Amino acid sequence: MTGPPQPYVPLWCKSNYSFLEGASHPEELVDACRQKAIPALALTDRHGVYGMVRAHVRARRQDIHLIAGSQISLREGAEILLLARNEEGYRNLCRLLTDGHLRSSKGKCRLDAQSVCGCSRGLIALWIGSPAPKASPEAAPDSLLDRFKAAFEDCLYLLLARHRQAEDVSREMQLRKLAERFKLPTVAAVEVLYHSPQRRRLQDVLTCIREGATLATAGRLIRPNDQHALKSPEELARLFSDDPESVRRTREVAGRCSFSLQELRYRYPLEPLPEGKTSSQHLRDRTFEGAARRLGKKFHGLMPQLRKELDLIRELEYEGYFLTMHEIVEYCRRQNILCQGRGSAANSVVCFALGITSVDPTQVDLLFERFLSRERDEPPDIDLDIEHDRREEVIQHVYETYGRDRAAMVANVVRYRRRSAVREVGKVLGVAATSLDRLAKLVSHDHWSDEFIRQAGLDPRSPALRHLTSLVEEIQDFPRHLSIHPGGFLLGHRPVHDLVPIENASMQGRTVIQWDKEDVDQAGLFKVDLLGLGALTHLHLCFDLLRRHRQEELSLATIPKGDSSTFEMICRGDTVGVFQIESRAQMAMLGRLKPRSYYDLVIEISIVRPGPITGGMVHPYLRRRNGQEEVEYPHPCLVPVLKKTLGIPLFQEQVMQLAMVAADYSPGEADQLRRDMAAWRRSGRIERHRQRLVTRMVAKGIQSEFAERVFQQIRGFGEYGFPESHAASFAHIAYATAYLKCHYPAEFVCALLNAQPMGFYSADTIVNDARIHGIEVRPVSILHSHWDCSLVEIEGAPGKPAEFAVRMGLRYVKGLGGEDWRRLADAARRAPFRNLPDLARRSRLHQDKLEALAEAGAFECFGLDRRGALWQIQGLANGPRPALPLAGRDPMPRFPSLSGLETILWDYQASGHSSRAHLLQPLRPALEAQGLPTARQLNRMPNGRLVRYAGMVICRQRPGTAGGVTFMTLEDETGFVNLVIWKQTFERYSLLAKTLSCMGVTGNLQVAEGVTHLVVQKIWKPELEQGSLHLKSRDFH
């Protein structure tokens, strides 16, 4: 009688991090091992360890022994698996992979036998043989195996893989002959590409995507059967019933691999130190210097906190990290690059003292534990915002300072989303690419419906579309390829490629590690985030304009605080272009919250977030703030925690403090609560806090009913809670931009236009808003415009402050590039342009560029209207361009002048905006004749009125917290109208709602606390003489 089959270890498993090859997530493979009672698993993704951290985290939870490895294709034509026996082996594997990747272009890895044999220590090699099914495994010369045997000694095995394919037998026969000749042991395996046979379809599709084939034409590119699933011990025993020894050896191999990712020892690089100083002393000195400089007399009051923080930093050996951040900030300062730390770092006085953050610790209560705690075994996270157009300078500085082997950027894994999935999977299924393009533009990013397929003119019942529907759902979140994280750097005291392989990015001069931000966090590695922030560029440009045109020196630190006119402007919701508080939802909230101080702005930024909204905290807070509800606290001990937000928890830090004060959580426990809140939707781990929180609160004398309510609020807060420290950092910039908008509107607009692309609104809306505020915006002119927008002084009354108009820059002419501008500027520097032929002759711009300028009206300064300029350019293009100016050869025809509307339409077409008027302004008489009001008129109408309105759509949003409600903002020459579209209404008019640029709506006005919304009942296409108007809107971002 035979007993139950002995467990085996799958040694050849590829997850979906073998891009477009594996068809299961690493976590799914680990879970499947657990279900099948398999004790260990080797993750051997192709040319990388991309999925290793995810698998490691899940394997720890499931108590599965994870073996780190990778499948490698040798240049000699053979395939091998390398498994890490110990830390040295893992290091060698990472070095090898780095070597192979850095020698090749992005996504490729070139390794030869010599390199592999040179890094054999600590590794086990499993010889697969030739990848081509027809070629014999002996295709590799004997000398190759000889070399491997010499290098790997008893750590070389031959891998016998069985997939019930026709070629299996001959391949195995050859391998067995090799095993006999070279006296090598064999191990049994299946090439695992998915955890369950149901994923076979997806694996076929991924193969086709990789090979650029369709299923109908793929032929033998796809696997012949579904035998690549993870097999149970019984199944494998059956498959290798004739060779149990090879099955047993899988356990032997697994037993020899003791390495775990937990063993990775990581230390942060040490900064160069002044002679005789330790890093701890150096950090202390720099901190005290900075604190004295920034805090003045208040410094002494914060000494205890500073000492506490410094002691903890020393204890955790994080000095190097803080000194690095300090060095980067100092570099920015030296180079006149605006930067500011954000995130939880703003909870640290040390960060403030070192100049990393700007949140004054005397103004805001900070929770240091949110930033750093002893209980939490993970490094602090400092995100540094840098002017977005100068971030590359800082990145290159980091590479130069630490070297390419000690600094590499963190990867961003590009994953399949619905639209990309529709395009790629549909193509594989043979659906016409044009139909897919249409369908991809119609599908929603958050759900799928057959209605989209019908709207795209396709039949959802057809087999291809039914497969598409199911496969698109299945492929969601699958990694597609690596790109670069916007600013995450991994820095190490020893080469980064000892921790994780580095590869080339597609961008010149960038190298990237194989792990993304989450992996780096999970692996406990230090990351420096250097993020680009357009608002800082905006501020910098604005300060420069003030210095140049008004000789006024302003900076983030010197902007007057608490300016009442600025807050009045904010209360009016007049915040187009103001950082963080310019969106439709923020504007609506400004009218209700009416911020009057810096801290109000911190609340404003935090409150329009999914956390407070879903936690039901917004309305109670507003009622209390407006005196409509009494401020009460459940227990006196909570007063210090909740006082600043009138008894309602609004920030993540407050939830942590609440747990610490009311339920006696330690700082570390409180931080764990924060993490569990962030993950509760996925893990449900928040529930384990319920009993602990409620019991302890009740024990402290808090009513159980309130304790329960607090818990519900915490749960509602979920993953969307916004940290106060983050909001505090942002509020600084928000206030600064608001101040500039209020007091220097022309400079503000000019800088904002030059900082584009950034923010919420397009140049068109910014220009329209400027016009509404009485700022003169002048169109592009070849004789007066620069590349960037510029300020032009308007002659005013003597003694009055100078007033400025904004001259649009040539950067806004579509199709014109920086190189074209340089040609123009060079030619203009030699002598001013006299006329169009002179300009064309001397600048030698291509005809398309000249036409783009003509269509934008840039040649009107030569007395040429746009059509006349086009005619001249076409003549210059078709005839030879003389080296010297010639007199005109033919008469200029008389072309009809552009009408007002035509002029604006040409402006939009040529430059995406019009400095002359809003698109709807010339149509106003026609709209008035139809009884349609302007936005200004509508916003003054009373609550409940039924109105019809038409405007240009500038944004469509459907927040996940809004229960399917869609919000849209429409714009005309007088301002915005906010629409609320209930789910049913949206579905009824979905095609119009999604596609119209100029939209007509009928609905009831909802006016509350000075904020007007139009609740839409009907959507229609306005009847306009010139047909359709088209503008690009910001949709469902």
Place this chain on the structure above:
Amino acid sequence: MDRVGATPRSAVDRTACINIRALPLQLLLRRHPEWKQRPVAVVEQEKPHSPLLWVNAPAGQAGIRSGMRYASALSLDRDLCAGTVSEQEIRQAVRQVHQLLDRFSPRVEPCEKEPGVFWVDAGGLDKIYGSLEAWARQIDFHLSRLEFPASIVIGFSRFGSYALAKAERLLTVLPSLEVEQAQSRRVSLLHLQLDPRLRDRLEKLAIHTLEDLLGLPEAGIQDHLGEQAWNLYRLASGELSLPLQPRSIPEPLRACMDLNEPDPNAQRLLFRIKQLLDPLLKAAAERYQAAAALRLQIRLENGTCHRHRIQPARPTPEVSVLLDLVRLRLERVSWCAPPLELSLEVEAVCASAETRNLLLQTPRRNNEAALRALARVRAEFGPDSVLWARLKPAHLPEARWEWRPFRKLTPAILRPVPIRPLVRRTHVRPKPLDWKKPPDRRPLLGYLISGGWWNREIRRDYRFVNTKRGEILWAYYDPQERRWYSQGRVE
């Protein structure tokens, strides 16, 4: 300068232009009738960046124009449907309409550049049909029956009638050349098939109609707007006028012979065939063509009909080569009744210089002899007797090759084979076996093929089975049908 239009050949010369409106688009909509109310475009290729070739009215209303990329057009109207129409489809439709129009006029010219546009000489047809309106209505009626809505303009010049026929759906007979000129000048340039770049350029200059174009200074047009605009200008002004260039649909090279008396004698039959073949080959030669195949139809006294297609090794103008092949074919025919009527058609193709010269040269390679021999095999055993197997990269054994007609003989390349492999002989179609389970208790080896889930799921569990007779059978079990099949055997 006051322009004078084209001068017709005589006062009664009438030129009609028939425009099957956006013919490729109509063909696309026939394939997708569900798209009729939606914006639709014909694209060059099924790719998002493919340019649009034709757009329908709803698409035009959304600002979509031919020449745009599909992806850009989609941003104007996300409802835009698109598809391709092959040149062959268009050619077939043009030929169909051409054949129809040939019934109404002896002189028909299909437009080379714009499929669906035809010029027809309508001179004198009013006398046959009563009036030109009646003639046009007849054409319109028959085109409608073919489901080709068209505009028909009977005018005086090619360009004038063309411009008006492109402008709108109408059936009109213009009374005079002056009226034609006046009306055609009002035609919007958007209706004419202009290069999209020129069309957009003219639109930007507010040149919307032919009249606007004619208002430009003549001297500058070529320099400022290029060659195409210049030609358009000259056509619109009447400066450039081409005569009607009728094309006829080539007559098939076909001949028949009634044998008067049934004659079973093969030699005499061959001689009669030669009588038919000689003039047909001569006619082909006049077209610079050679015979690629013969279609021979022989009706017998008892009413039955024998049909043969005989293909030489390569297109030939030589009677003797063809007759030799006919003889081989007829030698194998046993007549159940004497032949009564002969019909012969020559499938002619343009003779290449090589083909023409070949007959003058002495063959130097055995390949030629082989080709001739294979032609004789085909002649004797039928056209499907010479095939070659094209290998395909598929998993299913029967899908790993396909039979293709043999076209070209290439020298065989011999590869050394170290061990003589076993040979698998495959059935064209798997044969069902009446096994409950394989008879062999020692199955040699097996493998599994499964897939095709996107079309029809297939699963086959293959075995090589030793039979009692010592054969190795290549069989598989189909779990869906729950039965065994023989795929072939191994030798």
